[in-house]
Amino acid sequence: MFDYRYHALSxxxxxxxLALGVLIGVAIGDTxxxxxxxxxxxxxxxxxxxxxxxxxxxLQDHLTAQESFSRGLYPLAVxxxxxxRSVGLVFLGEPSDQVNSLVxxxxxxxxxxxxxxxxxxxxxNLTGIARExxxxxxxxLAESPVLLEHFGELMGRQLVSGGQRVNSELLSRVRGxxxxxxxxxxxxxxxxxxxxxDPPGSVSAQESEADTRFEDGLVAGxxxxxxxxxxxxxxxxxxxxxxxxxxHKLSSVDDLNEQAGQAALLYALAGANGSFGVKATADxxxxxxxxxxxxxx
Numbered sequence: 001m002f003d004y005r006y007h008a009l010s011x012x013x014x015x016x017x018l019a020l021g022v023l024i025g026v027a028i029g030d031t032x033x034x035x036x037x038x039x040x041x042x043x044x045x046x047x048x049x050x051x052x053x054x055x056x057x058x059l060q061d062h063l064t065a066q067e068s069f070s071r072g073l074y075p076l077a078v079x080x081x082x083x084x085r086s087v088g089l090v091f092l093g094e095p096s097d098q099v100n101s102l103v104x105x106x107x108x109x110x111x112x113x114x115x116x117x118x119x120x121x122x123x124x125n126l127t128g129i130a131r132e133x134x135x136x137x138x139x140x141l142a143e144s145p146v147l148l149e150h151f152g153e154l155m156g157r158q159l160v161s162g163g164q165r166v167n168s169e170l171l172s173r174v175r176g177x178x179x180x181x182x183x184x185x186x187x188x189x190x191x192x193x194x195x196x197x198d199p200p201g202s203v204s205a206q207e208s209e210a211d212t213r214f215e216d217g218l219v220a221g222x223x224x225x226x227x228x229x230x231x232x233x234x235x236x237x238x239x240x241x242x243x244x245x246x247x248h249k250l251s252s253v254d255d256l257n258e259q260a261g262q263a264a265l266l267y268a269l270a271g272a273n274g275s276f277g278v279k280a281t282a283d284x285x286x287x288x289x290x291x292x293x294x295x296x297x
Contacts, residue, residue, distance in 0.1 A: 074109075074259060074263065075109060077263060078106075078109050078110045078262075078263055078266045078267075079109070079110070079111060080110070080111050081110040081111070081112075081266045081267065081269070081270045082107060082110040082111050082112030082190075082191070082266065082269060082270065083111060083112075084111060084112065084113070085112045085113070085190035085191055085269075086112070086113050086115040086116075086187055086188065086189050086190050086191075087103075087107050087112050087113065087114050087115065087189060087190065087191040087192065087193060087269065088114075088115060088116040088117070088118070088159060088160070088189040088191070088192045088193070089103050089104075089114060089116070089117045089118070089192075089193045089195070090118055090119075090120070090159070090192060090193070090194050090195070090218075091117075091118070091119035091120065091181070091195045091196075091197075092120050092122060092194070092195065092196040092197065092211075092215055092218075093119070093120070093122045093195075093196065093197035093198075093199065094119065094180075094197055095117075095119035095180070095181045096195065098234075098257075099195055099232070099234070099256065100117060102256050102257060102262065103193050103232070103256070103265070105262070106256075106262035106263075106265050106266055107193075107266075107269075109262075109266070110266040110269070110270075112191070112266075112269075114184070115184050115185065115187050115189065116159070116183075116184040116185065116186065116187065116189060117181070117182070117183040117184055118159070118179050118181065118182050118183075119179060119180045119181035119182075120178060120179060120180070120214075120218075121177070121178060121179060121180040122199055122211050123199060123203050123204075123207035123208070123210065123211055124178070124207070124210050124211055124214055125177045125178075126141065126142040126148075126210060127142060128176070128177030129141065129142075129151075129174050129177040129178055130142045131177070132173050132174040132176060132177050132178075133151075133170065133173065133174055136170060136173075138150075138151045138154075138170070145209065145210070145213050148210060148213045148214055148217070149213040149214065149216055149217035150217060151214070151217065152213065152214035152215065152216065152217025152218040152220075152221065153217040153218065153220050153221035153224070154170065154217075154221060155170075155171060155178070155214075155217070155218055155221060156217065156218040156219065156220065156221020156222040156223075156224075156225075157221040157222070157224060157225060158170065158171040159171065159186075159189070159192075159218075159221075159222065160188070160189045160192065160221075160222055160225045160227050161188055161225065162185075162186045162187040162188045162189070171186070172186070189227060190227060190228075191227060191228050191229075191230075191269040192222055192227055192228070192229045192230070193229075193230055193231075193232055193265065193269070194219075194229055194230065194231045194232070194245070194250065195231070195232055195233065196215070196231065196233075196241045196244060196245075197241070198239060198241075199211060216248075219248045219250070223249075228251075228268070228269050228270075228271065229250050229251075230250065230251050230252065230253065230265060230268040230269055231244075231245030231248075231250045231251070231252040231253070232252065232253045232254075232256045232261075232265060233252075233253075233254055233256065234255070234256055234257045235254065235255045235257055235258065235261075235277075235278060235279070236257075237254075240254065240279060240281065242254050242275055242277075242279065242281040242282075243281065245275070246275060246281070251268040251272065251273050251274055251275070251276075252268075252275045252276070252277075253265045253268060253276050253277055254275070254276070254277030254278065254279045254281065254282055255277040255278050255279075258278075260277075260285055260286060261276070261277055263286060264276035264277065264285070264286050264287060267286070267287045268287065272287030272288075273287075274287060
């Protein structure tokens, strides 16, 4: 005869079997559910990736067409901007073959000629320059900051005039001490492209002051001739020299390595005023067409 304990154990066994069955069923059901969900997600992702690739291909085709259009339009936009003018390239500090090549190409596309390329040796070799200037008013420039600035102004004037003005022989005489590089010929210039780099950290305060005096004089001398001067740099140039150019009231371009920068350079040489490029210091990417219409050298 079974007592209540037997019934309790039997009921417990039945409940345990039911619970085990439910758990196994749920596990099997979850596996199928997860597998089904995974298949659906993979299918949807594959479809989305395929659609994204199609869109990317379409955008790339559109971008290629736009770039082709820009390359075709560029020569028409800059042709004859310089109208046969002779342009000089002046490096204040170390010269750059890349900048030289970019400026030369841009000037050529604007129907101009890069006639003169010079690099001012910085820090200045004041002793060497004074020695080469012996017998002239500027032999004592190493001891006189004011005289050094006047010397810089004269060098700016003579660079633009091709040496055909007062003390016309001086630029040729001091060229060895003043310049670290010279290419082309001294001829009358109708535009100047200026590139500046900060002096190395080893430069003393006295040397830095001398360089500043000379640079201020040089820019003033070029400006006094009425010839357009445009400061340029690359997008990666650090530290940027645009504030320095602005401080000297020069138009500037901060993205010479881009086609837009080369176009801006030509328009600035043709008469457009402002700071152009992609950096925060720029007024706009390109000058307004009307700003350079009918501009002189």
